[in-house]
Amino acid sequence: MFDSLTERLGKTLKNLRGQGRLSEDNIKEALRDVRMALLEADVALPVVKAFIDKVRARAVGQEVLQSLSPGQALIKIVHEELVHVMGEANEALNLHTTPPAVILMAGLQGAGKTTSVAKLARFLAEREKKKVLVASADVYRPAAIKQLETLAAEIGAGFFPSSTEQDPVAIGQGAIEQAKKQFFDVVIIDTAGRLHVDAEMMDEIKRLHAAINPIETLFVVDSMTGQDAANTAQAFNEALPLTGVVLTKADGDARGGAALSVREITGKPIKFLGVGEKTTALEAFHPERVASRILGMGDMLSLIEEAQHKVDHKEAEKLAHKLKKGKGFDLADFREQLRQMQNMGGMASLMDKLPGMGDLPANVKDQVNDRDMLRLGAIIDSMTPGERQRPDIIKGSRKKRIAAGSGVQVQDVNKLLKQFKQMQKMMKKMGKGGGMKKLMRGLPGMGKMPF
Missing domain, CATH: 3.40.50.300 (P-loop containing nucleotide triphosphate hydrolases)
Structure with missing residues (x-):
């Protein structure tokens, strides 16, 4: 969502880094780029004009706080004005009436x-x-x-x-x-x-x-x-x-x-x-x-809310208990993690809400898509319960059978097993006190992310 606008605004605001003060000179070009970005995003002209006027009035001549770069100061102003344009805060449905x-x-x-x-x-x-x-x-x-x-x-x-x-x-x-x-x-x-x-x-x-x-x-x-x-x-x-x-x-x-x-x-x-x-x-x-x-800052609050409502907490607790007891993370657990990701809207939705994702190169973003997750799920579904529990037994003939059953090539099965081993290692680290970076590196297609 908003990919092109995020990319354009990100480039524009980066250009102001290193400046000591926001002035008419160094902000004029930036605001011209912001204006073009909004127009290309098909924002109505009167809205663009009013938005730019408000940002200019607030930004020009403003002293930059010692802890902030001019780019960050302008981002703060642009963020606040974007919020103002879109309505300040969420307005919930009014259901306060005699039912129904x-x-x-x-x-x-x-x-x-x-x-x-x-x-x-x-x-x-x-x-x-x-x-x-x-x-x-x-x-x-x-x-x-x-x-x-x-x-x-x-x-x-x-x-x-x-x-x-x-x-x-x-x-x-x-x-x-x-x-x-x-x-x-x-x-x-x-x-x-x-x-x-x-x-x-x-x-x-x-x-x-x-x-x-x-x-x-x-x-x-x-x-x-x-x-x-x-x-x-x-x-x-x-x-x-x-x-x-x-x-x-x-x-x-x-x-x-x-x-x-x-x-x-x-x-x-x-x-x-x-x-x-x-x-x-x-x-x-x-x-x-x-x-x-x-503005590419992510949306962790929405991500947390989605996790609260869409993640199966019983399954998550079961996995945490299993890892705590020292039992291995198997392919059945991996399949459940993929299912939970899909419940939260898939990789595209997750990346949209994570901070800094807007800065990733297009070719890296293209490596991550929900079709890959569906393919991985299909491969695991084609395995026997024993194979999911003990992936090491999956050799030549088993790989061919699994590939045929899921409509993929043998190299796709090999790729899954390689990714699963990475996930296994990551789960061990998580058990010792990992974090979001380790979690993201272990997800399908995310291994090459520059965290």
């Missing part, structure tokens, strides 16, 4: 509304311990109703059945009535989308909004549309009293224009980021954390 709290999801077709409904339902169930009912008022696409029913079953949420013959208002009211009778805490209503903003769609959703009076009206928008996302949000905001925005497909957005433009243009907070296709791939939007990611 009603959430209405609006947006254009293809923005990811239906998937976002399921993600939000799962988020509220797991993080807030809410009992959630979902319903689809998209009477134009039978597939959308079926999709939501399937997703609801997958995540364990309640589903209110609807059909294309019904009126969207009747669906919304019926879902709320069922929620009251069955004591649901939250009702999330999915709505129809269009390929563009049109009067008919707006009239329908206004009528639905007036009938169900939701406490939250969230606009779902594809972050990869850049500043168009902010403009579309503004159009919806003029028709509906929006309370917040959900930015989808943020994991594929290397620019970041939408995240930096939406709040400034609409005045509405970004409440969530969709960061993948899975129903677990939804993050609360924290402006200060996203600003840190953009």
Whole structure:
């Protein structure tokens, strides 16, 4: 996320190192580069102009603290202004009402509304311990109703059945009535989308909004549309009293224009980021954390939160107990570590949140991808329980069988066994008091990282 913007800003801010004071001369060129980086990231022009003016006003002539380089001083100013542009702090959903709290999801077709409904339902169930009912008022696409029913079953949420013959208002009211009778805490209503903003769609959703009076009206928008996302949000905001925005497909957005433009243009907070296709791939939007990611500082708080919610702590404790007793780390344990990594969003998500990853060369980043992790998992799954426990017995004929079973070459099996031995050594060090650097070196594809 925000890779290109992070790279451009990182290069610009590095150029100021070694200067004794931030002045008009040495900051002018840097701000020109920052401006170009933001424009190339598809940030709206008025937002860029206001941002640059504020940074310049604060930075020019400022004495640099003895412990800071000018580059660090400017990074601090840029970070604070990025946070200001994106909304200062996370704004959580307002669910303080007599149950059920009603959430209405609006947006254009293809923005990811239906998937976002399921993600939000799962988020509220797991993080807030809410009992959630979902319903689809998209009477134009039978597939959308079926999709939501399937997703609801997958995540364990309640589903209110609807059909294309019904009126969207009747669906919304019926879902709320069922929620009251069955004591649901939250009702999330999915709505129809269009390929563009049109009067008919707006009239329908206004009528639905007036009938169900939701406490939250969230606009779902594809972050990869850049500043168009902010403009579309503004159009919806003029028709509906929006309370917040959900930015989808943020994991594929290397620019970041939408995240930096939406709040400034609409005045509405970004409440969530969709960061993948899975129903677990939804993050609360924290402006200060996203600003840190953009500037290559990482986001350890989000990483810790993900570990708390997505790592299987019983498995982790079992492994720690096993290592403490002096029992060896085997391939079954290695497989479990890969599974835990995938639960946390994979290597791409982890690297996005670790400090300093923005400084890594592109060729090093390319060595680390989630396809490799899936391949490693498939190889281990093709082994017998005995082979996972005693990898030393895996010789010629066994390697051929494992390679054939997992659809890879024998050299891939050899590569896995080599990486596993590195992981074994690392686990011994961790037992003696290791740390993040040792852990990262032991992960697949991370051995060549310049820590």
